[in-house]
Amino acid sequence: MQRTLIALVVALIVLPFAAAHGANAPIMANNGMVVSQEEKASRIGADILANGGTAVDAAVATAFALAVTHPTAGNIGGGGFLLFRPNSGDPLAYDFRETAPAAARADMWLNEGTYDFERHHFSHLAVGVPGTVAGLHAAWQAHGRLPWKDLVAPAITLARDGFVVTHELARSLRAVLPRMSKYPASIAQFTRKGTPLEPGDVLRQPDLAETLTRIAAEGPAGFYTGRTADLMVAEMKAHQGIITHADLSAYAAKVRTPLRGTYRGLNIITMPPPSSGGVALIAMLNVLEGYPLNELGFGTTATLHRMAESMRRAFADRARYLGDPDFNPDMPVGELTSKPYATQQRASIDLARASVSDPATFTWPKESKETTHLSVVDKERNAVALTYTLEYGYGSGIVVPGAGFLLNNEMGDFNASPGLTSSEGLIGTDPNLTAPGKRMLSSMTPTILERDGQLFMVTGSPGGRTIINTVLQTVLNVVDHGMNAQTAVDAGRIHHQWLPDAIAYERHGFSLDSLNGLRALGHTLREIPYQGVAEVIIVNPETSVLEAGVDRRVPDGAAVGN
Ligand code: GLY
Numbered sequence: 001m002q003r004t005l006i007a008l009v010v011a012l013i014v015l016p017f018a019a020a021h022g023a024n025a026p027i028m029a030n031n032g033m034v035v036s037q038e039e040k041a042s043r044i045g046a047d048i049l050a051n052g053g054t055a056v057d058a059a060v061a062t063a064f065a066l067a068v069t070h071p072t073a074g075n076i077g078g079g080g081f082l083l084f085r086p087n088s089g090d091p092l093a094y095d096f097r098e099t100a101p102a103a104a105r106a107d108m109w110l111n112e113g114t115y116d117f118e119r120h121h122f123s124h125l126a127v128g129v130p131g132t133v134a135g136l137h138a139a140w141q142a143h144g145r146l147p148w149k150d151l152v153a154p155a156i157t158l159a160r161d162g163f164v165v166t167h168e169l170a171r172s173l174r175a176v177l178p179r180m181s182k183y184p185a186s187i188a189q190f191t192r193k194g195t196p197l198e199p200g201d202v203l204r205q206p207d208l209a210e211t212l213t214r215i216a217a218e219g220p221a222g223f224y225t226g227r228t229a230d231l232m233v234a235e236m237k238a239h240q241g242i243i244t245h246a247d248l249s250a251y252a253a254k255v256r257t258p259l260r261g262t263y264r265g266l267n268i269i270t271m272p273p274p275s276s277g278g279v280a281l282i283a284m285l286n287v288l289e290g291y292p293l294n295e296l297g298f299g300t301t302a303t304l305h306r307m308a309e310s311m312r313r314a315f316a317d318r319a320r321y322l323g324d325p326d327f328n329p330d331m332p333v334g335e336l337t338s339k340p341y342a343t344q345q346r347a348s349i350d351l352a353r354a355s356v357s358d359p360a361t362f363t364w365p366k367e368s369k370e371t372t373h374l375s376v377v378d379k380e381r382n383a384v385a386l387t388y389t390l391e392y393g394y395g396s397g398i399v400v401p402g403a404g405f406l407l408n409n410e411m412g413d414f415n416a417s418p419g420l421t422s423s424e425g426l427i428g429t430d431p432n433l434t435a436p437g438k439r440m441l442s443s444m445t446p447t448i449l450e451r452d453g454q455l456f457m458v459t460g461s462p463g464g465r466t467i468i469n470t471v472l473q474t475v476l477n478v479v480d481h482g483m484n485a486q487t488a489v490d491a492g493r494i495h496h497q498w499l500p501d502a503i504a505y506e507r508h509g510f511s512l513d514s515l516n517g518l519r520a521l522g523h524t525l526r527e528i529p530y531q532g533v534a535e536v537i538i539v540n541p542e543t544s545v546l547e548a549g550v551d552r553r554v555p556d557g558a559a560v561g562n
Helices: 001-022 037-052 057-067 119-121 132-142 148-161 167-180 184-192 206-218 224-240 245-250 277-288 301-319 339-347 466-479 485-490 512-520
Strands: 026-030 033-036 079-085 091-096 254-256 261-265 266-270 371-377 384-388 448-449 453-458 503-506 526-527 535-541 546-550 558-561
Touching: 001 224, 026 558, 033 057, 033 535, 037 057, 037 148, 037 184, 037 371, 037 558, 057 079, 057 132, 057 148, 057 206, 057 261, 057 546, 079 132, 079 266, 079 448, 091 132, 119 485, 119 535, 132 384, 148 206, 148 485, 167 184, 184 206, 206 224, 224 245, 224 301, 254 485, 261 546, 277 301, 277 339, 277 466, 301 466, 301 512, 371 453, 371 535, 384 448, 384 453, 448 466, 453 466, 466 485, 485 546, 512 526, 546 558
Parallel strands: 503 526
Antiparallel strands: 026 546, 033 371, 033 558, 079 091, 079 384, 091 254, 261 266, 266 448, 371 384, 448 453, 453 535, 535 546
């Protein structure tokens, strides 16, 4: 009895406090904030902000640090997108997606007429010309304040002196060992003479430190020319790879105009093609704007059904229309992201019945969930959303001997072959077939929201095609369901991608009633352990305080503010 009374008193004192801060309180800061998937990298970015760096300076330093401390996706041998919203002036999208080498061909994934998955995903042919160093440098040149070498220096120290391996890094390195076993330089870098590293061991990457030192001193020339390029090309030549010196020196990051949309009065700024993410995100938000999601409630059958149907339609259009804009000048991006198109799409949704995805003959190419995202806001409220990737975890698994960095296997994001028909169905819609110099279609969706013309939210996630739906749900959770940044990140997620015709839902994310309700509407459901790793920053419109949500679905991430 006495215990019950004490518990009641404690509850009365504690609960209102907890409620005032939200069940899952965000990390708060006044001046600047960096959220990434690895704590040391977030700290490095936050230090750059504290030393007067801009959001772009901090993003660049964090990205270089992740290439050392989060080698599953942080990289200099891959590519990605950096979306920048200055506190005044127009936002810009830096596209540093990998490109297909000049010798690439649409049918290069066929082996004597048969699709060869290994070649497409795990050979030296699967490596695209890396874009990260060029992209980070281009963004820094335009929007950085601190010296370039100061942004690379912390990564050099981490690579040279080493850092303590976490449980998560040890787990993921152990998992990738079979794939790396063919490559002596990879085994030398990521094991202790073939024995897996344990949590608490120190991981030193001296060759990577040397490459980063060349990049710090020479900028992109330290990567795309000279010793680093020689080492990369030698590795290609030794294993029937096709990237040449000419491919490397021809690589250039592109500055694109971000896609814009609106959602319930907020401005959406997001990534244009060659990402499919922004087009699909705006298309889904336009459809969902026609439904009172707040009244229908978070995680209810009614809300989840409307979300799944908007996802189904956006992913069907993704497959049909989207690819590298420089090779597909007639993509109907304007139409797909228009409000009238959303009205048409909404009219095709039966609120009492699941639609059926058609044609049943299409299968998506395999895509990895291993990418990484970081969000940054600085004191002046400049913002960066940066998502970059090696495609699979540790990319191709190939460390360039003597250069110490992993090569991507991003060519796997191109469709398999023109008109190829397998027993499962057609693989290979035209806009995303391989071609020399072309950028493979991506799902990466770095996104920034404005409210009343001011910076409001920065968001993004890894997760292959699920990225787009994860980003969508962080937006809906904040805008429709009034969640703070941390609760919006923590809330359960679903994914529908047109085909297979099923809703994937996070275990423990939704009530049995809601899931059974979806089944009763005719949806097929598939349980998944988790989806995405979103990193979110919100600028509180009332207090101007930065509030961050870090995704605890995987360990090691951190929001660091100052
Ligand atoms: N490789 C993952 C993506 O580009 O979406």
